[in-house]
Amino acid sequence: MSLPDAAPASSPSPRALRRLRLGGLTLLALLWLAPAAAQDKITLQLKHSHQFQFAGYYAALEQGYYREAGLDVAILEGSDGNEPERDVVSGKAEYGVGASSLLLARLAGKPVVVLGVVFQHSPYALAMRQTSAEPDIRRIIGKRAMIGSLTDELGSADELLAYLVKEGIPPTSFQRVEPTYNTADLINGRVDAIAVYTTNEPDTFDRLGFPYDIYSPRAVGIDFYGDNLFTSEREIANHPARVRAFRAASMRGWQWAMSHQEEMADLILSKYSHRSDRAHLLYEARQMVPLVQPVLVEIGYQNPERWRHIADVYAGLGMVPKNANFDGFMYRQDGGGASLLWLYRVLGAAALLLVVGAAIHFSLLARERRRANAAIRTGEQRFRTMFEASPLGIALVDSITYEYRDINPRFQEIVGRSQAELAAMRWLEAGHPEDVAQIKVQMGRLLAHEVHNFKITNRLFRPDGELVWIEVSVTAIETEKGSHPHHLCMIEDVTDKKQSEALIWQQANFDPLTQLPNRRMFHDRLAHDMLKSQRDRSHIAILFIDLDHFKEVNDTLGHHQGDILLVDAARRIGACVRKSDTVARLGGDEFTVILSELDGTERVEQIAQHIIDSLRQPFPLGQEQAFVSASIGITLYPDDALDIDDLLKHADQAMYAAKGAGRNRYSYFTPTLQVAALNRMRLTNDLRGALKGEQFALYFQPIVHLKSGRIHKAEALIRWNHPQRGVVSPMDFIPLAEASGLIVDIGEWVFRESARWVQRWRHEHHPEFQVSVNQSPLEFQREDGAYDAWLSYLQALDLPGQSVVVEITEGLLLDANATVSNKLLQLRDAGIQVALDDFGTGYSSLSYLKKFDIDYLKIDRSFTRNLAPDSSDMALSDAIIVMAHKLGLRVIAEGVETPEQRDLLAAAGCDYGQGYLFARPMPAEQFDQLLRQQAAA
């Protein structure tokens, strides 16, 4: 904001100024009193018949403002818009009310001067019958239209024609008809478009139920002034004080009229005209508010830039030359030769001394006033520009009726409605019903002066139904005493921000694959349900669901099919529970369910069983079908634990127990499970230090050639000598080593130990001695190149690949992805042989025996245990041996404990036997002894 200029260094002294001011004041009194005493009779010529459009002048008369200014004003109603111009120029009337076409008159050489702008925006617009199609001004092409006079060039409705031209519709493209100013012509279809005042005709249409569309030139940026108070240069030259007084009283009248609409309607009806009823006058008053903008703009204010804009539009139509000069068209209270002339006349009648003093005084005053006016104008202009160009939507609203008083373009843009549409609506009318109540509560506080402003985020609907999120800031505005309070409503479109927030929230709380709540949302929901359960003393069950064999599906059919299965599994689980329960995906193939508001556990078991049954059904995946099952752990709140982490841990332990018990079942959490879990955790911790602490020992169990009874092979089996627990079985710690990843280092140690011993036994006992080492799936599938290190190690010991056999389980071949196939090929190339462990317990698919390079089949000891002549296990063992031999594989029977078993296997042609009958697994030194004894025998 700029400050008024500082006083120049040569300014008179304060004393001199005081003296001058004293003299000046006497003169000033003379100047101002002179016109008042005269009670000049003057005439104001209106451009149309009496209506609210001229309310300010009636108010000035009735409120005595003209009288106070020493004026006796006659207000004459008009019959056509050009009457005032003609009458003022001819001297028939001193003052008139005219449209923006006054500028045309001025540029045509007529000495009209605009004293003040009353309508900041023109009410002129086009109306057409509404059709089912979207409003489109181009519908006017080829049609009949009443737009301005065809005979009177001053009434040619230039702003509407300019609008049409800007829309690409030249006047020649439709048929112009001489206006009758009768809305019936449009309603009856005599014409297809008519020029209207938005303050007037729409009310008639609405009352008759006539559907219409309004097209305003503002839609294409043509923004003319509406009604203006004007006079002639002659009047300004001859009666400058009268002009000032008349202008000031008229604008004062307008201020009163716009804030006393009801009283004005009554006054017009009682004193001026009965042509329109009260409701119409009030309609007119309401529509005028956004056009006059009585609160935001000082009535009478005019901006040279706006007149320049209007002149440019005329120039565009070829009606005036480009950059035409219209100096003197806008009234300036502070200057102009006319006012100085009048001043000199009065000064001539004053004493010489006073003249000199007053001249200095007035010069100072005029300069101060010029500065002040310029500052005010600049401020107003700046404020207006800020309002119009603001990136925030701003509306001025009557806080009682919720009528819009002024609306800036951005506000219209955000709410998706034109100025005219909003003028016919009430504030909050387009608001989301769920949000409006909250704003009304805040408005109540604002009106009660409890708060001066408030901010709120809410939603509104655009006319096409689109939902917009807006940040609303409402601030109370001071208004004149006795008139309605107003408020400024500033809005910002935050839809994009809201949408990104919603997306971020969705991503943070939901699993992108299944759209189920994720772990974080699961925590929130469980915490919420726990609070509720505390209040109503109900119970909650947490189900931890793990899909059995999902990994196989993923590995064999690919991740894409695995994803499809997970989505279907999520859907199936969801279908087993109520809407109020929560199904979440914690990751991988793990799901959780929260069953809340339970009064017993019956429903829990039913639901768990339902989920199991549902997930056991085949999953169609393209051409394939996949089968999985579910292991479910169940824990109860508040019975089993009181916090979320413990509950989840317990559910996980119960799920682990269900898996351990054979999968495809549910298991409740019990304290024993917790003890077992604790045990597992401690053992895993101890396992981490076992290698370094040299707590492992390698045992060997002989594999005996059944025909010869000789030992040429052995299986390496690890033992853990725990410092406190004693010997821990691999059955207990291998699963922990697998789960913790320690199995890789342990496997390496087993291999190196085995290699060292096989080197010795090859050297000392048999040149083709072999040692088998067990490989967990995790070890076998580790990164490529792992077996290269083995080969280097064997080479360093001068051992061929054949000295080692790798024992793998069937499951690995079922998963056979590229890594598994490559590993098998790599082993074959290196000469390392492969044994298939525990054959018969899993899928026992024969196809992969043919497909992969397998050297040995190890019949599981569960078959060997029940071997008897003519038993089914004997038949199965027979079949396995025959089939293996046909495929070029040799067979090792595990768990041979009795001579009968040995004999039956030998008779069936089994190649090797391994079991307690021959020897239990033993330390390497002891095994070395055994080999020595064999050699000696």
Ligand SMILES: Nc1nc2c(ncn2[C@@H]2O[C@H](COP(=O)(O)O[C@H]3[C@@H](O)[C@H](n4cnc5c(=O)[nH]c(N)nc54)O[C@@H]3COP(=O)(O)O)[C@@H](O)[C@H]2O)c(=O)[nH]1
């Ligand atoms: N990845 C690795 N796994 C290993 C390693 N060392 C062992 N293991 C696996 O641990 C499981 C249990 O092994 P273990 O307790 O050593 O049991 C082996 C034998 O003791 C047992 N066996 C042998 N003969 C008999 C018998 O006649 N009766 C009977 N009840 N049990 C007998 O069988 C186990 C060997 O089985 P297998 O491996 O299937 O040939 C076991 O799964 C081991 O594989 C290791 O270093 N790495």
